[in-house]
Amino acid sequence: MSLCIFYFLYFGQDPAQVYSFYSYENGIYYLKNVLSVPAYILLIVLNVIFGIIGFTSIIKYTREIFESSREEITIQRKFDAISTGTSVFVHSIKNQLLSNRVLFKRLKSTMESNVEVDVEKLKELTESLAKQNENILTRIEELYRAVKSNVVHLVPVDIHVILISSLDRFYQKFPDIKVDFEFSTTSNVLADKVHLSEAVYNLLINAQEAVSALHENGEINLHCYDSRQFTVIEVRDNGIGIGKNEAKKIFEPYYSKKNSNSNWGMGLHYVRMIVKEHFGSIRFESEVNKGSSFYILLPKYKG
Secondary structure, three states, X not given: OHHHHHHHHHOOOOHHHHHOOEEEEOOEEXXXXXXXXXXXXXHHHHHHHHHHHHHHHHHHHHHHHHHHHHHHHHHHHHHHHHHHXXXXXXXXXXXXXXXXXXHHHHHHHHHHOOOOOOHHHHXXXXXHHHHHHHHHHHHHHHHXXXXXXXXXXXXXXXXXXXXXXXXXXXXXXOXXXXXXXXXXXXXXXXXXXXXXXXXXXXXXXXXXXXXXXXXXXXXXXXXXXXXXXXXXXXEEEOOOOOOHHHHOOOOOOOOOOOOOOOOOOOXXXXXXXXXXXXXXXXXXXXXXXXXXXXXXXXXXXOO
């Protein structure tokens, strides 16, 4: 509106007439008394009023854009969280089912062997299979609650409890594989037992896959100790290692150089996500054909 007023004030004049509003004396421009004083005051008041209205309109428009963008970002974050949660849920159940596949193969091999069937062996395998199915149902309930709530519940937990839980699940899948473990700390950590034990379990599975690709009898080490500011969980192996080009992508979702039918590339992405939810960080060192070491660094809990 103020621009319109100026336009109607000047539009009928040529540049020379516009300049006649001003006079130049002693190096200073003076506004000539072309309009009356009340007209100038009215013009100033209108400029202030329309300036305030314009400024208010800009703020309102900016706020509407901001709210709209924030709503879209919130929706996108919820969608990403649901997508990631669903992927993690399916990935965890897939690991359980792969364990069942191993038991089924052993059961089938025992039944199809030409030698006399070992009833005790069959009983042991069927009991293991039944126990594994119960574990699947338990994991489904745990993961469903975690994905549904979309919240990591951090409470003081003995780090030994978490690591023993991870080892138990690993031995259910690979009962014949030895993991050398060493606990050099008795600390508690703020953690969600379900998610953190799942993260460590994924690192152990990755270590086993790396070792089996290079050795028949490789080495897997699980070490837990305290550093200056962190409680550190280290998973080390002497497997195939990680190349420099691959190292840049291993934490990306759905990235995997393994058989995509049995490995979907969500393991390390899930581990990284869970560690971040625990206010920690994950690092790794690796050398091709010599092995890898993954470190989960969790802030020390002082309770």
